[in-house]
Amino acid sequence: MPDPFFDQLRRAPDVEAPDLVAVDATDRLLLDEAAAAIAVHPDGVLTVDDTHGALTLGAVALHGATGVRAHTDLRVAELALAANAERTGVQGFTVLPQLDATGARVVLVQAPKSLDALREVAEVVAAGADPSVTLFVGGRVKHMTRAMNDVLADSFEHVHATLARQKSRVLVATGPRPGPSSFPRVAEHPDLGITVAAHGAAFAGTKVDIGTRALLRQLPAEGPGVAVDLGCGTGVLAVALARAGFAVLASDASAAAVASARETAVRNGVADRVTVTRDDALAGVEPGSVDLVACNPPFHQGTTVHAGIAERLFEAAARVLRPGGRLLTVYNSHLPHRPALQRLVGPTRQLSRDPKFTVTESTRR
Structure with missing residues (x-):
């Protein structure tokens, strides 16, 4: 009514x-x-x-x-x-x-x-x-x-x-019935050498989802420069980028994700190389100031699938990347993100693909 x-x-x-x-x-x-x-x-x-x-x-x-x-x-x-x-x-x-x-x-x-x-x-x-x-x-x-x-x-x-x-x-x-908080929860992942801390609303909790695992395999082994973990969640990618030598900005719109990523950085000994911020689509980051962006974008708005959510992040990445900078993106293989990446960021090539996930690299024009 x-x-x-x-x-x-x-x-x-x-x-x-x-x-x-x-x-x-x-x-x-x-x-x-x-x-x-x-x-x-x-x-x-x-x-x-x-x-x-x-x-x-x-x-x-x-x-x-x-x-x-x-x-x-x-x-x-x-x-x-x-x-x-x-x-x-x-x-x-x-x-x-x-x-x-x-x-x-x-x-x-x-x-x-x-x-x-x-x-x-x-x-x-x-x-x-x-x-x-x-x-x-x-x-x-x-x-x-x-x-x-x-x-x-x-x-x-x-x-x-x-x-x-x-x-x-x-x-x-x-x-x-007041009681002690059960958060953040913490889990070790010996196969990745990473400890994950998660508050309740953080995506995937203390697990490392298979999309993030696919993107982890494509991150550079070393990389002096500035990197952004865009939509950082619990901060797993931020930890890997910091270990590779990047100065890392981990950014997420979720307060729970930001609190989780900060704790994850501390527990993995990289808090001095990872700055965690709560921001909407990197609004507080200077244009052309970043060498690499890694992004595992959401594709749901609540319970509705909508491409516009990921495209806002692609636009944000394009804005903050320097010319020649790279955006590494993982997404469900059935989603038509590649044309949007090419349109919004620049030339895009496939790094890996399986029935579930595709990883691409887009170079800023």
């Missing part, structure tokens, strides 16, 4: 497309289910992973919340929240660089994709929020499982599900 307030919201600077929306049924259901709790505790609202600002701005504009605190894992979500706040004129919220639930009484969460990400949110809320806190976790029914209830039950006494509406559902948790 159209809503004059929500109709003002946009995804920008996130990818815009007809099948991608700024406000979904889950946002609306979360706000409706939490309305009574917000009315009782208007100054105790925390939003988590609010993708484009609907939860944060809606809590203020529609339900009278004051001093809302918002933490989003993705930097682009922060930027979209700021843009929508300016567009709508809504104020009365602050953005948290790290998740901090201290004193929160009402917590609204867009359900993350992984159970580990949900577990870390639940642990942080249970440990820091007011004992009276109510945690609302919303998602599309097709992506919600019984295991999510179980994860919440590890940190809360009572968990129940609301009735579904427009194919969305909300899990409600009360009675926090």
Whole structure:
């Protein structure tokens, strides 16, 4: 149903497309289910992973919340929240660089994709929020499982599900049971000689996914110069590049990835050669300042496959590479990325290919 307030919201600077929306049924259901709790505790609202600002701005504009605190894992979500706040004129919220639930009484969460990400949110809320806190976790029914209830039950006494509406559902948790955090988790990979640390929302967790392994095999053995691990995740490529002699910038839009990559660099003894930053598509990097970029780009926007996500990273790589600099990219072999790489970066050649993954090298014009 159209809503004059929500109709003002946009995804920008996130990818815009007809099948991608700024406000979904889950946002609306979360706000409706939490309305009574917000009315009782208007100054105790925390939003988590609010993708484009609907939860944060809606809590203020529609339900009278004051001093809302918002933490989003993705930097682009922060930027979209700021843009929508300016567009709508809504104020009365602050953005948290790290998740901090201290004193929160009402917590609204867009359900993350992984159970580990949900577990870390639940642990942080249970440990820091007011004992009276109510945690609302919303998602599309097709992506919600019984295991999510179980994860919440590890940190809360009572968990129940609301009735579904427009194919969305909300899990409600009360009675926090504070305990020690189980993150970051750490795993050794003797075959690679790398120790990986991972927070809950970091892609692949403590595993090294097969795409990253394919790209690792194509990295230069030595390389004085400046290299970027673009979309660094847990920092595996950054460690390998640092060991090869590069000064490395590891960049990711995810706060969980950045925290993970920093810890991974420390545990592998290369923290002095790896600078880790949270950034949206290398916005803070000078044009033409980089010799090599390594990238294992995502191809999902939430649960939607969209080529525009990877192409934003290819454009970023082209901007920061010096003429003659190289972009090494790994991607699923069925994806048509090579024409985009040639168009956005420069001449592109295949380094390896198997039924699952292709690795290419693009040279900046």
